[in-house]
Amino acid sequence: MAIVVETGLRRHGTKRAAGSLVSQLxxxxxxxxxxxxxxxxFALVIGLIR
Structure with missing residues (x-):
């Protein structure tokens, strides 16, 4: 039972990390x-000035 709970928490943490990564991107x-x-x-303005 404890192993299943730990796996669930890890998956949840991975989802959060992936979500924040997408947000940062x-x-x-x-x-x-x-x-x-x-x-x-800026390049366009410089081109027009010249």
């Missing part, structure tokens, strides 16, 4: 998208 993806947009606009 989404957050990082959003930051990269914003940074890429600013970089593109």
């Amino acid at each position: 989404r957050h990082a993806g959003g930051i990269c998208t914003i940074a890429g947009s600013f970089t593109f606009l």
